Amino acid sequence: MDNYTDETLIRMIFDHSSDGIMVTSPDGRVYRANPTACEMFQMTEEEIIARGREGLVDPDDPNLQRALKEREEKGKIKVELTCVKKDGTKFPVSFAATQFYTEMKEPFCVLVVRDLSEEKEQLQFKQKQDEDREHQASHDCLTDTLNRRVFFDRLTMELDRSKREKTKICLIMIDIDHFKYVNDRCGHLEGDKTLQAVAEILKKGKRSYDILSRFGGDEFILCLPNTTIEDAYSIAERMRIKIEEYGKERCEFDFCLSASFGLAEHDGGEEQTEWLKRVDQCLYRAKEKRNYVCKQ
Numbered sequence: 168m169d170n171y172t173d174e175t176l177i178r179m180i181f182d183h184s185s186d187g188i189m190v191t192s193p194d195g196r197v198y199r200a201n202p203t204a205c206e207m208f209q210m211t212e213e214e215i216i217a218r219g220r221e222g223l224v225d226p227d228d229p230n231l232q233r234a235l236k237e238r239e240e241k242g243k244i245k246v247e248l249t250c251v252k253k254d255g256t257k258f259p260v261s262f263a264a265t266q267f268y269t270e271m272k273e274p275f276c277v278l279v280v281r282d283l284s285e286e287k288e289q290l291q292f293k294q295k296q297d298e299d300r301e302h303q304a305s306h307d308c309l310t311d312t313l314n315r316r317v318f319f320d321r322l323t324m325e326l327d328r329s330k331r332e333k334t335k336i337c338l339i340m341i342d343i344d345h346f347k348y349v350n351d352r353c354g355h356l357e358g359d360k361t362l363q364a365v366a367e368i369l370k371k372g373k374r375s376y377d378i379l380s381r382f383g384g385d386e387f388i389l390c391l392p393n394t395t396i397e398d399a400y401s402i403a404e405r406m407r408i409k410i411e412e413y414g415k416e417r418c419e420f421d422f423c424l425s426a427s428f429g430l431a432e433h434d435g436g437e438e439q440t441e442w443l444k445r446v447d448q449c450l451y452r453a454k455e456k457r458n459y460v461c462k463q
Contacts, residue, residue, distance in 0.1 A: 181199075181201050182201060182202060184201060184203055185203060186203060186279050186280060186281050187200070187201060187203045187204030187207045187208075187278075187279070187280035187281070187282075188200075188201040188203070188204060188277065188278065188279055188280070189201070189204050189215070189277075189278045189280060190275060190276070190277055190278075191220065191275065191276045191277075191278060192274070192275055192276070193238075193239070193266065193274050193275075193276060195219050195220030195221060196216075196219050196220075197215055197216045197218070197219050197220070197223075198216070198275070199212070199216075200212045200215040200216065204280055207252075207260075207280065207282050208223060208250070208252055208253060209252045209253040209254065210252075210253045214253065222251070223250055223251060224248055224249070224250055224251070225248070225249040225250065225251055225257055227249075228248050228249045230246055230247065230248055231248060233246075234246040234248065234262070234264075238264055238266060238276070242265065242266045243263075243264060243265040243266065244262070244263075244264050245261070245262065245263045245264075246261075246262050246264075247259060247260065247261055247262075247283065248260055248262055250280075258282060258283075258284045259282075259283040259284060259287050260280055260281065260282060260283060261280070261281040261283055262278055262279070262280055263278070263279040264276050264277070264278045264279075265277050305317040307380070307381040309359060309362060309363065309381070310362055310363055310366035310381045310387075311366065312366055312369075312370070312379045312380050312381045312387065313378065313379065313380040313381075314380065314381070315380060315381075315382065315383070317380070318378060318380030318382075318388065318390075321378050321390070322338075322378065322390050322439070323439065325378065325390055325392045326433065326439060328392070329392065329393075329433065329435075330435065333435075334392070334393045335393065335394055335395045335396075335432060335433075336390070336391065336392050336393065336394065336432070336433045337390075337391045337394045337395070337396060337398075337399035337430055337431065337432045337433070338388065338389070338390055338391070338430065338431060338433070338442060338443070338446045339388070339389040339391065339399060339402075339403050339428055339429070339430040339446070340382065340386060340387070340388050340389075340428070340429045340430070340446050340447060340449075340450040341365075341369065341386065341387040341388070341389065341403075341406070341426050341427070341428050341450075342385060342386050342426065342427050342450055342453075342454060343361065343362070343365055343385040343386075343410075343424070343425075343426050344424065344425045344426055344427055344454070344457045344458060345423075345424055345425070345457075346358065346361070346384075346385035349361050349424070361417075361424065362381075362385065364413060365387070365410055365413070365426065366379075366381070366387065368406060368409045368410055368413060369387055369389065369406060371409075372402065372405055372406040372409060373389060373391075373402070374391075374402075376392060376393075377389060377390065377391050377392070378390040378392075395432065396430070396431075396432040396462055399430050399432065399462070400430065400460060400462050403428040403430055403460045403462075404428075404460050406426075406428070407425070407426060407428055407458065407459075407460055410424070410425060410426040411423070411424075411425045411426075411458060423458070425457060425458035426458070427450060427453035427454045427456070427457055427458065427459055427460075427461075428450070428453055428459070428460040428461065429446050429447065429448070429449030429450025429451070429452070429453050429461050429462075429463075430446060430449060430460070430461070430462045430463070431445045431446045431449055431462065431463040432463075445463055446463075448463070449461040449462060449463050
């Protein structure tokens with residue numbers, strides 16, 4: 168190291184750093200840009216100098232003015248900004264800027280610039296993996312409705328809320344009529360297709376705050392918070408009609424696919440198990456008629 172002057176060491180760091188390095192003025196002019204910075208922005212050093220800060224940093228970035236103010240007050244700053252490559256592509260960048268002064272008291276800044284694109288992509292990929300795992304843990308893999316465990320957690324919360332706020336809450340159980348025939352005559356793949364189609368009809372027919380789950384086999388269960396028995400009946404009847412229409416479109420069936428609905432409003436004091444039992448009894452009576460909505 169004794170054989171290297173300070174100037175030589177600075178030159179080696181500038182030329183070979185894996186981070187982009189730029190020497191700028193406080194008003195945004197660029198004096199120098201190292202090879203890594205040129206590669207990052209896909210420009211020559213001359214092009215970077217010609218563009219200056221206005222041509223390198225996205226002017227719409229909300230962090231820019233705050234960062235400039237903080238650098239002016241503190242003399243240094245570390246911030247994430249959105250930059251623009253030669254072809255107009257925007258990409259995330261970490262800036263570490265420190266202000267210095269020449270012997271003539273003229274200010275200049277050294278910027279250490281790091282492209283965060285790969286880091287952001289990896290983070291987004293991990294977040295997507297985490298979201299997928301969470302979704303898989305809470306949803307039925309065939310119908311993409313909530314699984315029973317999550318449904319009953321949500322049902323307990325909604326029931327507690329209903330008791331606390333003294334609002335109405337209803338529960339609907341849905342059973343696909345003739346589903347055994349679908350599996351026996353058309354095969355389990357057609358059975359799966361039917362379950363998915365019915366689930367989609369139920370999803371489209373429910374409101375955003377309603378809670379839908381595959382209860383098991385060919386049964387679904389739907390919680391309707393803040394809903395009277397009359398409104399719940401109307402929702403169930405619309406769903407019944409849509410499923411009946413879907414059944415008529417399935418020309419490969421020699422029978423009419425439909426669904427039966429049982430529903431009941433919570434009485435405000437009963438245990439959850441008693442409420443479920445009443446709904447199940449309504450479903451049983453609906454199944455005796457088929458393609459029917461039975462309310463209690």
